[in-house]
Amino acid sequence: MGKKYKNPPLVEALCEFQFISSQPWDITIPGLVYERIKDKFPKKEQQLGIGIQLQPTDRGVEHRIEPVPPRIQFRKEDGTALIQIAPDLLVVNQLKPYPTWKNFKSMILEDFNIYREVAKPKGFRRIGLRYINIFEFDKSRVELREYFRYYPSIPDDLPQIYTSLLVRVEFPFEDDNEILILTLGSMIPSNPNVTSLVLDIDYAMIKPEYIPLDSVCEWLEKAHKRVEDAFESSITDKSRELFEREDKG
Amino acid sequence: MMEVATYMRQRNLLDFLPNYSYFGTETGEIKENSYLLYPIRMIERLREFYVFKGIGKIQEFLRSNEDLIPILYEALGHIYRIFGPNVINFLELHSDPEESWDELFIVIKSPYPSEKARELMDRLGDEWFLNIIDKVGNRLCITEEPL
Numbered sequence A: 001m002g003k004k005y006k007n008p009p010l011v012e013a014l015c016e017f018q019f020i021s022s023q024p025w026d027i028t029i030p031g032l033v034y035e036r037i038k039d040k041f042p043k044k045e046q047q048l049g050i051g052i053q054l055q056p057t058d059r060g061v062e063h064r065i066e067p068v069p070p071r072i073q074f075r076k077e078d079g080t081a082l083i084q085i086a087p088d089l090l091v092v093n094q095l096k097p098y099p100t101w102k103n104f105k106s107m108i109l110e111d112f113n114i115y116r117e118v119a120k121p122k123g124f125r126r127i128g129l130r131y132i133n134i135f136e137f138d139k140s141r142v143e144l145r146e147y148f149r150y151y152p153s154i155p156d157d158l159p160q161i162y163t164s165l166l167v168r169v170e171f172p173f174e175d176d177n178e179i180l181i182l183t184l185g186s187m188i189p190s191n192p193n194v195t196s197l198v199l200d201i202d203y204a205m206i207k208p209e210y211i212p213l214d215s216v217c218e219w220l221e222k223a224h225k226r227v228e229d230a231f232e233s234s235i236t237d238k239s240r241e242l243f244e245r246e247d248k249g
Numbered sequence B: 001m002m003e004v005a006t007y008m009r010q011r012n013l014l015d016f017l018p019n020y021s022y023f024g025t026e027t028g029e030i031k032e033n034s035y036l037l038y039p040i041r042m043i044e045r046l047r048e049f050y051v052f053k054g055i056g057k058i059q060e061f062l063r064s065n066e067d068l069i070p071i072l073y074e075a076l077g078h079i080y081r082i083f084g085p086n087v088i089n090f091l092e093l094h095s096d097p098e099e100s101w102d103e104l105f106i107v108i109k110s111p112y113p114s115e116k117a118r119e120l121m122d123r124l125g126d127e128w129f130l131n132i133i134d135k136v137g138n139r140l141c142i143t144e145e146p147l
Helices: A029-037 A101-119 A213-234 A237-242 B004-010 B038-046 B055-064 B068-083 B114-136
Strands: A010-020 A043-057 A060-075 A081-086 A089-095 A123-137 A166-173 A178-187 A195-205 A245-247 B051-053 B088-096 B101-110 B140-146
Touching: A010 A101, A029 A060, A029 A081, A029 A101, A081 A101, A089 A101, A101 A213, A123 A213, A178 A213, A195 A213, B038 B055, B038 B068, B051 B055, B055 B068, B055 B088, B055 B101, B068 B088, B068 B101, B068 B114, B068 B140, B101 B114, B114 B140
Parallel strands: B051 B088, B101 B140
Antiparallel strands: A010 A089, A010 A123, A043 A060, A060 A081, A081 A089, A123 A195, A166 A178, A178 A195, B088 B101
């Protein structure tokens, strides 16, 4: 069990399953899944996708903006969690408040099993467990090293003030079959008086069918541990003070 | 050897390459499964197609008016269809703080003589903008200027 905080920066946790299908995508799958989950996720929405193509032509580069098949979202009544379904994709998203890992994992497994029974996928193409943390500071300039142990190192002879940043590192695990992707970046703030930074931690199995469908429970435990370790390694005690450490696990 | 697009998809790298459809195996869809970050990625990606005049305020405005984001993408399809590829599109936010009024302008900078540009602008209005004006209200306007 990891550390608990009163006001954690976690704004969203999600588990993404990309599948290898055993048959062409059946457009009735989202409806069949909805029948099984509608008591918990009654609200239906479609997220319209937008495909952006830039095509070189003899007149220069031409843009084509086209809709792509919509993604179906099923949301809880209170909006704190949702499931997204698109061809060979299942995403389980938990927004604030985060209900503990045990409960989130249980929701992931329950929804995964329903999808599996309905869609009958052949295997996993990719699985990702991702935790998105947003740090908001009531000032325009933040000394990153005070709050993070993971940040860009700017040489002294370069300007020390910058307006946006993006640092991304991939750490291989399990003989390159899995990776931890650690990203720290600036993001569009929710209001003009704050500086927002996002610490995005994504642990993923990237080799198709590296783990079988039946092993997802154990994989999730491992992934969660690695995400949690990465989070604790990336922040300083000053950050911990910001979200008021509650106890040690 | 692994396809470049496959390698990048596995690592969720596609969003970091704005023009990844050059690899020819993707639809150009914005790949973001986070519910909270999806609109932010959509806003960030608009910068490939529009010149933002006053980026911070426009981004904040769009975060508060997320329903306009798909319309700004949709606009591009109609603009390029009617004006052709040789235009530069700007986004400008006009505000009146005393009345808490903000309106986002799409400004199409085109190389055409004024009469031709006006004609194309009228066509854009007839074929697209007038159909969505109820949705956008007084939050979005579209205009044309010479390059």
